[in-house]
Amino acid sequence: MMRAYVTGATGFVGSNIAAAFAAEGADVHCPVRSDHPDPRLSLERLDVLDPAAVIASVERRRPDVIVHSMILNDHDLMYADRRLAWQCYVGTTETLADAANRVGALLILVSTDWVFDGTQGPAAEDTPPNPTTLYGVLKLASEEAVRHLATRGAVARVSAVQGHHLARPTTVRRQDRGFGYLAASIVDALAEGRTFTVWEAPDINNVATPSLASECGRVMHRIAAIGATGVFHCCGAEPVTRRQLAELTCDVFDLDRSLLRYGPPEPGGMERGVVPYDTTLSTAITSERLGTTPLTTRLILERFKEERLGTEG
Ligand SMILES: NC(=O)c1ccc[n+]([C@@H]2O[C@H](COP(=O)([O-])OP(=O)(O)OC[C@H]3O[C@@H](n4cnc5c(N)ncnc54)[C@H](OP(=O)(O)O)[C@@H]3O)[C@@H](O)[C@H]2O)c1
Structure with missing residues (x-):
């Protein structure tokens, strides 16, 4: 049985990664700061910022694969305390590379389309990154830590992630600077008859390749299963604008498009x-190497609808 060690498992993407590995039959252990409702996961209270504790934990568990999804997701704090931000992103990745090397595990870093500058699309797995934000710089520095330090390392970039938060299903979802959660935010608002303003502006991330969180987890499980190393794009097949994603969400969820506003x-x-x-992002290299087929945006939303109905029902 594959032994997986997943950081950030109480987060949106990490909860889906942990669930995908568990669904594939892996033994999944998660260092967490807070509760997680999934009884299939083995949980351990641990601050991933504590290198000695992380190394001791990994040496006890001896995983085959470590998936590093944890981030500091507090924008203002990242700018206010850049040393902390560096430690949360790059420092934790360095620690996990060291830990993975000690037990012979594959390290998979969950990364982002924001390592690119917004003019490089469709960016391939081997396109040289050029981040323009602190978050993008920290993610690229983390990718480089994997490349230089992990004996067996992979980078799994996800983008505009849609789906269900499996650890915090009641989290209030909001549109943000990336466009993860956008479909869920729209469904929540329109299902209650509220209007929803889809952002449109030249200085936001307005075009991206949506991913389904659960499918990201399945693709990462595939990376682990075949022991693949290098850079992978674990996202869907098609780029969309926020407006296109919003309108398609209305179609798939049978919601009233007239409640959408743009601004x-x-x-x-x-x-x-x-x-x-x-x-x-383009996925050609990933599909070729892993034998996976990226989902269309409509399929991402249809699967999200099924997952949502499944957890509600
Ligand atoms: N969401 C997207 O659309 C998107 C797009 C591109 C890339 N990504 C990547 O996906 C990954 C996950 O992002 P997300 O959106 O799922 O973030 P998230 O929901 O904010 O999850 C962050 C996770 O990190 C944990 N964490 C933070 N500090 C910790 C610490 N010191 N010790 C232990 N755990 C700690 C949090 O635990 P608590 O629950 O205790 O706070 C939470 O489980 C990141 O690598 C991000 O770069 C996400």
């Missing part, structure tokens, strides 16, 4: 630096 984001809380406008 700029509210001031404040936005990324500093130059936000990448078009972060389209």
Whole structure:
């Protein structure tokens, strides 16, 4: 049985990765700071910022694969305390590379389309990155830590992730600077008869390749199962604008499109630096290497609808 060690498993993407590995029959252990409702996971209270504790934990568990999904997801804090931000992204990746090497595990770093500058799309797995934000720089530095330090390392970039948060199903979902959660935010608002303003502006991430969180987890399980190393794009098949994703969400969920509005984001809380406008990823190398087929955006939303009905029903 594959032994997996998943950080950030109480987060949106990480909860789906842990569930996907468990569904494939893996023994999944998760260092967490807070509760997780999935009884299939083995949980351990641990601060991933504590290198000695992480190394001791990995040496006890001796996983075959470590999936590093944890991040500091507090935009203002990242800018206010850049040393902490570096430690949370790059430092934890260095620690996990060391831990993975000690037990012979494959390290998979969950990364992002924001390592590109917004003009490079469709960016391939081997396109040289050029991040324009602090978040993008920290993710690229983490990717480089995997490349240079992990004896067996993989980078799994995800983008515009849609789906269900499996650890915090009641989390209030909001549109943000990336466009993860966008479909869920729209469904939540329109299903209650509220209007929803889809952001449109030249200085936001407005074009990206949606992914389904559960499918990202399945593709990462495939990387682990065949022991693949290198860079992978674990996303869907097609780039869309926020507007296209919003309208398709209405079609798939039978929601009233007339409740959609279009306009700029509210001031404040936005990324500093130059936000990448078009972060389209291509998946040709990933599909070829893993034998996987990326999902169309409609299929991503249809699967999300099934998952949502499954957890509600
Ligand atoms: N969401 C997207 O659309 C998207 C797009 C591109 C890439 N990504 C990548 O996907 C990954 C996950 O992102 P997400 O959106 O799922 O983030 P998220 O929901 O904010 O999850 C972050 C996770 O990290 C955990 N964490 C933070 N600090 C920790 C610490 N010191 N010790 C232990 N755990 C700690 C959090 O635990 P608590 O629950 O205790 O806070 C939570 O489980 C990241 O690598 C991100 O770069 C996401």
